[in-house]
Amino acid sequence: MKKKIGAVMLAGAMACTVAVGLTACGGSIKPDFEWPEEGFNTSKNVEITFYNTQGDNLQEITQKHIDKFQELFPNIKVTASKGEEGGYDDLRDKINDQIVAGNQPNIAYCYPDHVALYNRALAVQPLDDFLPGGALADKTVTATTGEVPFGMTEEEKESFIEGYYNEGSAYADGKMYTLPFSKSTEVLYYNKTFFDAHEELKVPTTWEEMEQVCAKIKEIDTDPQHVAFGYDSESNWFITMCEQYGSPYTSATGEHYLFNNAKNKEFVGKMKEWYDKKYFTTQAIYGSYTSGLFTKQECYMCIGSSAGATNQVPTATDGQTAFEVGIAPIPQVDPSKPKVISQGPSLCIFKSDDPQEVIASWLFVKYMTTDVLFQAEFSSSSGYMPVLNSTTMEKSDVYQQFLKKASGFSKTGVAAKCVQVGMDQENAYFTSPAFNGSSAARDASGQLLQDVFAGKSIEQAFADAIAACKS
Numbered sequence: 001m002k003k004k005i006g007a008v009m010l011a012g013a014m015a016c017t018v019a020v021g022l023t024a025c026g027g028s029i030k031p032d033f034e035w036p037e038e039g040f041n042t043s044k045n046v047e048i049t050f051y052n053t054q055g056d057n058l059q060e061i062t063q064k065h066i067d068k069f070q071e072l073f074p075n076i077k078v079t080a081s082k083g084e085e086g087g088y089d090d091l092r093d094k095i096n097d098q099i100v101a102g103n104q105p106n107i108a109y110c111y112p113d114h115v116a117l118y119n120r121a122l123a124v125q126p127l128d129d130f131l132p133g134g135a136l137a138d139k140t141v142t143a144t145t146g147e148v149p150f151g152m153t154e155e156e157k158e159s160f161i162e163g164y165y166n167e168g169s170a171y172a173d174g175k176m177y178t179l180p181f182s183k184s185t186e187v188l189y190y191n192k193t194f195f196d197a198h199e200e201l202k203v204p205t206t207w208e209e210m211e212q213v214c215a216k217i218k219e220i221d222t223d224p225q226h227v228a229f230g231y232d233s234e235s236n237w238f239i240t241m242c243e244q245y246g247s248p249y250t251s252a253t254g255e256h257y258l259f260n261n262a263k264n265k266e267f268v269g270k271m272k273e274w275y276d277k278k279y280f281t282t283q284a285i286y287g288s289y290t291s292g293l294f295t296k297q298e299c300y301m302c303i304g305s306s307a308g309a310t311n312q313v314p315t316a317t318d319g320q321t322a323f324e325v326g327i328a329p330i331p332q333v334d335p336s337k338p339k340v341i342s343q344g345p346s347l348c349i350f351k352s353d354d355p356q357e358v359i360a361s362w363l364f365v366k367y368m369t370t371d372v373l374f375q376a377e378f379s380s381s382s383g384y385m386p387v388l389n390s391t392t393m394e395k396s397d398v399y400q401q402f403l404k405k406a407s408g409f410s411k412t413g414v415a416a417k418c419v420q421v422g423m424d425q426e427n428a429y430f431t432s433p434a435f436n437g438s439s440a441a442r443d444a445s446g447q448l449l450q451d452v453f454a455g456k457s458i459e460q461a462f463a464d465a466i467a468a469c470k471s
Contacts, residue, residue: 006453030351030429033125038153040150042075046360048106050080052345053091058382063375069367070075072143076360088345099123099350106352106361109345112170112434115177118348120436124453125349126175126286127168130158130362141363150363156370159392161428163342172252179369182384183344184307185422186236187292191300191465192326192408203328210331214279224278229301232283235446240341241267241438242406244333244428249310250441257441257469260462268452268461275453284450297322304331307344307383309418310411324408329419336453338428344384372396385413385422393423437469444468 054062058080066078085091091156092105092114098104099121110118117125129135130151137151142268157165164180171177188203190257195201198220204210212229238259245267247260281299283289294302295314302312314322332338347369349361368374375386376399386393393399407413432438444465451461 006111009027011251016290029124030353032253033129033223033351033355035136035139036355038140039226040359041356042142044356045075045077045405046356047079047356048357048360048364050078050364051085051091051095051105051108052081053085053088056082060377061374061377062368063379065183065368065371066238066364071365072145072148072367073360073363074144076364077356078364088114099442104350106357107347107365109181109347110348112178113439115348115440116171116224116434117426118178118350119171123350124177125351125361126177126419127179127349127356127362128176130366131176141359147150148468151220152366156366157238159370159388161389161426161429163426164387164429167342167431168348170252170431172433172435178346178348179365179385180346181369182343182375182378182382183387184384184448185306185340185342185425186240186303186330187306187309187418187421188310188328188330189294189302189304190328191323193293193299193323194297194300195326196324204331205329205335207331207333211274211279213301214274214277218277218279221300223298224297227281227293227299229276229303230282230293230299231280232290232302232304232308234282234449235281235442236341237271237282238264238268238445238449238457239432240330240339240443241333243341244337249445250433250438252435252438256435256437257466259441259445263278264418265458265462267451268458272452272458273447282449282453284446285453296380299369302456305343306385306418307421309383309415313409313411313414316410321409321460325414325417326408327417338425339430340425340428342429342431373398375399376402379419383418385419389426390423414453442470450460 059080062080066080070076070078078451085094091109095104095108096117099118101221105125115124131137132152134151138149141150164183166182168178169176190203195203200216200352204213217228224293239249242259242264245263247263248261252257281290286293289311290299290302291304291308291311293299294312310420312325330340341445348363349358349365352358369387372388372392372395375388376396378391379386380402382399403416404410406417408417448461448465452458
């Protein structure tokens with residue numbers, strides 16, 4: 001039988017009943033970590049594996065800091081994948097298969113729904129004991145620099161952007177399973193040159209203002225093939241609107257799928273009106289990222305990932321770009337209570353029969369997520385935002401030099417400017433609850449919008465989306 005990952009319905013071994021002490025999915029369930037009597041054994045060589053989806057340029061930066069970590073702990077050898085894991089879904093599927101065989105990695109890139117999937121076999125190590133106030137928070141280990149904290153300090157915890165850190169406990173059992181590694185969000189890119197040339201256009205801060213700006217743009221540019229803005233992800237748009245309105249989307253406990261309600265149908269109806277007026281298009285409708293329309297000046301605003309900032313810059317001709325790119329936060333229902341989605345990989349640790357592997361894995365994860373220099377260099381090269389707050393990142397000269405390059409005319413400049421806007425929203429980030437089926441809800445919400453825009457009734461589209469989640 002085949003696996004259906006979207007709704008996390010797994011056949012064969014993964015469909016087995018799991019409980020502590022039973023055999024599950026091809027091997028015995030590994031217990032939660034317990035501190036060994038010998039503590040961290042520096043005389044024992046430990047090898048750990050780190051699965052990720054990084055390309056060659058980011059692997060170089062990661063390896064540089066792996067080397068620094070190994071200088072602190074010479075008995076630990078970290079082997080990072082070299083990008084052969086493919087995309088996030090490929091990585092998820094590979095690890096899921098390895099859990100069945102009992103040969104999963106020690107550490108991996110993950111999204112919340114990945115962790116919910118892995119935990120059907122209780123495979124992910126909870127981190128609560130390692131965090132401030134946890135049972136092992138006061139333990140120390142020996143590094144080449146001397147005794148250092150094993151657990152996370154309160155200062156290290158406070159250095160994280162709160163929304164990114166809280167994502168690690170967005171599970172039904174309330175336990176902490178991940179730490180944020182690098183993050184992205186959504187921002188509003190706009191053609192600043194066009195806006196400056198038309199004084200009646202103001203960058204929208206609310207969806208009501210967005211509607212007004214779209215109407216004015218359609219009066220200025222009457223080409224029926226052009227739109228006012230593009231939104232890359234229908235799913236993100238739907239989920240974000242639920243959050244901004246305070247309207248139910250999903251729950252990690254009880255009835256999971258809550259989005260079939262009057263408020264959500266109301267804003268989807270408004271979206272349909274805008275679509276019929278040709279105010280916008282989306283990635284699925286256009287058939288590609290809407291940055292393609294934006295750079296060709298066939299739309300004048302684009303809502304997309306901050307990690308894709310360089311794709312929003314038109315190709316330069318004779319050293320000149322066609323227009324200046326402006327960047328702003330996405331529109332809000334209530335600007336006094338902003339909400340914007342948090343995305344990008346976190347790190348999880350897998351359980352192991354060898355407690356030294358868990359100790360080594362935790363030390364590495366803590367190092368990579370809290371080291372300011374690594375976060376600065378990785379962000380500057382990747383376009384992802386650091387997971388540490390602006391106060392913490394102010395300590396990095398590397399990062400401050402990167403931010404000084406911010407402009408609307410070059411790829412590096414737009415990337416730096418985008419990170420600035422993203423960091424300014426650090427108190428607005430949210431994530432959706434993670435559970436077996438949360439990825440199905442995400443897919444269904446995006447399809448729901450596509451169906452409504454194509455002409456399906458709102459009532460039927462919502463009903464079909466709920467049915468798809470439960471199938």
